[in-house]
Amino acid sequence: MSSTFFGLEIGRKALQVQQAALNVTGHNIANANTEGFTRQRAVMSATKPFAMPSFTKPAGAGQIGTGVEVQEIRRVRDDFIDLQLRKENNVFSEWEEKLDSLQKLEVVFNEPSESSLRTVLDRFWEAWQDLSLNPELEAVRMTVRESGVALAETFNHLDRQLGELTDDIDDSINIAVDEINNIATQIATLNDQIVSVEVQDDNANDLRDKRDLLVDELSKSIQVSVREDEYGSLKVSIGGRALVTGTEVFEISAVADPGNNGYVELQWADGSAVRVESGELKGMLDTRDTIVPSYQDQLDELARTVVVEMNSVHAAGYGLDDDVGGINFFDPIDPLDPTYPDNITAANIAVDDAIMNDLDNIAAASIPGDPLNPGLNAGDGSNAINIVELKHMELIGTATVDDYYNAMIAELGVQAREAERMTENQELLVTQLENRREQVSGVSLDEEMTNMIKFQHAYNAAARVVTAMDELLDTVVNRLGLVGR
Incomplete structure (x- = not known):
C-alpha cells in the first residue's frame, strides 16, 4: 500500500512539473524575437501508477496514479518545411x-x-x-x-x-x-x-x-x-x-x-x-x-x-x-x-x-x-x-x-x-514558407500568455494539494488519539 506521505509526493511532482512548464514558457517569451529560435513545450506524462496490493490480487485493478513528470522538452519544428525553405x-x-x-x-x-x-x-x-x-x-x-x-x-x-x-x-x-x-x-x-x-x-x-x-x-x-x-x-x-x-x-x-x-x-x-x-x-x-x-x-x-x-x-x-x-x-x-x-x-x-x-x-x-x-x-x-x-x-x-x-x-x-x-x-515563395514555419515554430505571445496562466493555475492547485495533505498529516500526527485522554 502507499505510504502516508504518498499524497505529498504527488503534490511535489506536480509543483516541479508545472514550474518546469512555466520556465519553458518564460524561455519562449524571452526569445520571441530571437532569429532562428524554435518554440518549445514541456511534454508531460503520467508517472508509472502504484498498484493496490491484496492477498488474492497483488496487482489488481485498483491502481493509484503516482503523479506527473516532464517526459521531454520538445522543439516544435517541421523538418519538411525546413527542407522546402x-x-x-x-x-x-x-x-x-x-x-x-x-x-x-x-x-x-x-x-x-x-x-x-x-x-x-x-x-x-x-x-x-x-x-x-x-x-x-x-x-x-x-x-x-x-x-x-x-x-x-x-x-x-x-x-x-x-x-x-x-x-x-x-x-x-x-x-x-x-x-x-x-x-x-x-x-x-x-x-x-x-x-x-x-x-x-x-x-x-x-x-x-x-x-x-x-x-x-x-x-x-x-x-x-x-x-x-x-x-x-x-x-x-x-x-x-x-x-x-x-x-x-x-x-x-x-x-x-x-x-x-x-x-x-x-x-x-x-x-x-x-x-x-x-x-x-x-x-x-x-x-x-x-x-x-x-x-x-x-x-x-x-x-x-x-x-x-x-x-x-x-x-x-x-x-x-x-x-x-x-x-x-x-x-x-x-x-x-x-x-x-x-x-x-x-x-x-x-x-x-x-x-x-x-x-x-x-x-x-x-x-x-x-x-x-x-x-x-x-x-x-x-x-x-x-x-x-x-x-x-x-x-x-x-x-x-x-x-x-x-x-x-x-x-x-x-x-x-x-x-x-x-x-x-x-521571394514571395520564400516568404510564404517562412510564414508557414513561423506558424509552426514561431513564438506566439498570446499563446504563451495563455499557457502561462494555465500553468500558473495548475501550480496553485498543486500547492493547494500539498497544503491539504499537510493538514491531513497534521491531524493524523498531532490530533489522532487525543479523545478520552
Whole structure:
C-alpha cells in the first residue's frame, strides 16, 4: 500500500512539473524575437501508477496514479518545411545575385543618358556629317577628332568597368568560400556539443536551433543536403561530397585558374572541382564566367567593327591638301599581328597619332590634294559622306553598328527583367514558407500568455494539494488519539 506521505509526493511532482512548464514558457517569451529560435513545450506524462496490493490480487485493478513528470522538452519544428525553405531560399539567392549583377551592368552601360555609348556614337556620326558640309573648317575637324577620342575613351571605360565588375564578383566568390568554411566549422562544433548533451537523454534544443540557422545560411550560398544520424550529429554534403561529417570538416578552396584569367575556381582538398548547382555562388559564377564575358565580347565586336570599317574608308580618302592618303583614323593596334583584326578590343581602341598630331590628316576628301596648290580639295567632303554612310550599312551580320548595340542593350534589359521577375516570385515563395514555419515554430505571445496562466493555475492547485495533505498529516500526527485522554 502507499505510504502516508504518498499524497505529498504527488503534490511535489506536480509543483516541479508545472514550474518546469512555466520556465519553458518564460524561455519562449524571452526569445520571441530571437532569429532562428524554435518554440518549445514541456511534454508531460503520467508517472508509472502504484498498484493496490491484496492477498488474492497483488496487482489488481485498483491502481493509484503516482503523479506527473516532464517526459521531454520538445522543439516544435517541421523538418519538411525546413527542407522546402532551404531549397527555395537557395534558388532565391541565385536569382537575387544575378539580378544584382545585371543591375550593375545596366549602370555600367547607363542607357539612355548623355554619356552613354549610344549618345557618343550618335555624336561621332553627326560630327562627320558636319565635316562633309564644311571640310575646310578647322573647328569642325577638331570636333571630329574630339568625338573620335570620346568614342574611343567610352569603349575603354566600358571595358574597364566590366573588368572591375568581374574582379569584384571574383572577390565575392573568395569571401563566400571563406564564409562556407566558417559555417561548416561552426556546424561541426555544434555537432560535438549536441551529441555530448543528447547522449545523456537530454534535448539540446537551443544548440539545434543555432545549427539549423547555420544550415539555413549555408543553403543560401550553395546547394546542400543534410542527414542526421542516430546520435543527433548532422552530415552536410555539397554536390554529393561531405562538407561536414560529425566533428570533421572538409573545407573547399578558391584556387586561381590561369586558364580563366586568374579567376578562382572551387576545389576540394584533393584538387577535384566542387559541383556548384545552385545558390548565391552559382549566380556569381554564371555572372563572372558567362554573363559579363558575353557583353565584353559583344562590346569588343562593336569596337572592332568600328575600327576596321572606319579605317578602311578613311584610308581610301585624303586629308586637307594631301596627295598621299592611306592614313587610319583609329590606331589599328598591329595589322601585322596574325590575330588581326581580332587583336582590336574595346580596351585598346584609340585615335591614330597622325590624327591627334595634325587635323589636316582627317581624310574628308575623295580626291587627292596638291601641297603646291593649297585649297584644291578643301571643299571636298565626299569621303566624309562615305564614312557617315557606315552608320546605315549592315556591318555586323545583318545589323548596323547602331542596331547591334541597341540589340545588346535590349538583351540586357530582357535579362534584367527576367531576373527581377524570378527574384520576386522566389521571394514571395520564400516568404510564404517562412510564414508557414513561423506558424509552426514561431513564438506566439498570446499563446504563451495563455499557457502561462494555465500553468500558473495548475501550480496553485498543486500547492493547494500539498497544503491539504499537510493538514491531513497534521491531524493524523498531532490530533489522532487525543479523545478520552
